Amino acid sequence: MKTRLVIFDFDGVIADTFSITARIWRQYAKKTKIEVAQDDNFFRKFFELDWRLSADKWKIDKDDFIRFYNEYYKKNNPAIKIFPGIKKVLDTLSRDYILAVATNNKVKKIIPRLEEFEIKNHFQVIVGVDECEYKPSPEMLLKIIQNLKISPNQSVFIGDMDGDIIAGRQAKLKKIIAVTYGFHSKERLIDADAIVDTPEEIIEAVK
Structure with a gap:
C-alpha cells in the first residue's frame, strides 16, 4: 500500500543530542567514580534506547541520575x-x-x-x-x-x-x-x- x-x-x-547526552553520562560517571572510556564509540555501544537499561549496566540509582541530568540542563542550558x-x-x-x-x-x-x-x-x-x-x-x-x-x-x-x-x-x-x-x-x-x-x-x- x-x-x-x-x-x-x-x-x-x-x-x-548525542554529544550532550554523552557528556552528562561522563560527568555522572566521574561523580560516582565509575571508570568509563572517554571516546564516543564507547557510548555508541553503551547507550540503549530506554535510558533505564543503560543505567542498569552501571547499577546506578535512577532517581539520583535523573536529578543530576535535570540539574545539568538547568545549570548549563546546553544549546x-x-x-x-x-x-x-x-x-x-x-x-x-x-x-x-x-x-x-x-x-x-x-x-x-x-x-x-x-x-x-x-x-x-x-x-x-x-x-x-x-x-x-x-x-x-x-x-x-x-x-x-x-x-x-x-x-x-x-x-x-x-x-x-x-x-x-x-x-x-x-x-x-x-x-x-x-x-x-x-x-x-x-x-x-x-x-x-x-x-x-x-x-x-x-x-
Missing part, C-alpha cells in the same frame, strides 16, 4: 541544534506525507525545541513518554497510527537506535529506516529495512 505516514524519532534523527539538512527534508516530505514524532523524551520538553527550530507545524501528532511506554515498546507508534486512522502498512518509522527497529517491527510498520548519524553506529542498525548516512537520503528511502 502507498505510504501515507512518516514517523520521526527526535533525539538522534532530528536533533543532534541543541537540528542536523544540517533535516529541515529541508521535513519541508519536502510534508508535501506528500503526514508527519509525526515518536520520542523517548517528554513532549513538553521537545515542543519548545520544535518551535525554536520552526518545524513544529510539520507534525500532526507528537507522542512521547509523558503518555506512553518507552520504546522499544511499540505503544507510542501504535498510538500515532490509531489517532491518525492510518494502517501500519502505510506507515514508515525513522530512528537511530536498534530499539527503534524493534519498536517498528512490533508495530508491524511498512518500513523502518535507520540513520547512522545519531546514537548507534551502523553495526547496531543492520536489521532496519534501509540505512542512511545523511538526512538528505531519508527522502529517497521513504519512497
Whole structure:
C-alpha cells in the first residue's frame, strides 16, 4: 500500500543530542567514580534506547541520575541544534506525507525545541513518554497510527537506535529506516529495512 505516514524519532534523527547526552553520562560517571572510556564509540555501544537499561549496566540509582541530568540542563542550558539538512527534508516530505514524532523524551520538553527550530507545524501528532511506554515498546507508534486512522502498512518509522527497529517491527510498520548519524553506529542498525548516512537520503528511502 502507498505510504501515507512518516514517523520521526527526535533525539538522534532530528536533533543532534548525542554529544550532550554523552557528556552528562561522563560527568555522572566521574561523580560516582565509575571508570568509563572517554571516546564516543564507547557510548555508541553503551547507550540503549530506554535510558533505564543503560543505567542498569552501571547499577546506578535512577532517581539520583535523573536529578543530576535535570540539574545539568538547568545549570548549563546546553544549546541543541537540528542536523544540517533535516529541515529541508521535513519541508519536502510534508508535501506528500503526514508527519509525526515518536520520542523517548517528554513532549513538553521537545515542543519548545520544535518551535525554536520552526518545524513544529510539520507534525500532526507528537507522542512521547509523558503518555506512553518507552520504546522499544511499540505503544507510542501504535498510538500515532490509531489517532491518525492510518494502517501500519502505510506507515514508515525513522530512528537511530536498534530499539527503534524493534519498536517498528512490533508495530508491524511498512518500513523502518535507520540513520547512522545519531546514537548507534551502523553495526547496531543492520536489521532496519534501509540505512542512511545523511538526512538528505531519508527522502529517497521513504519512497
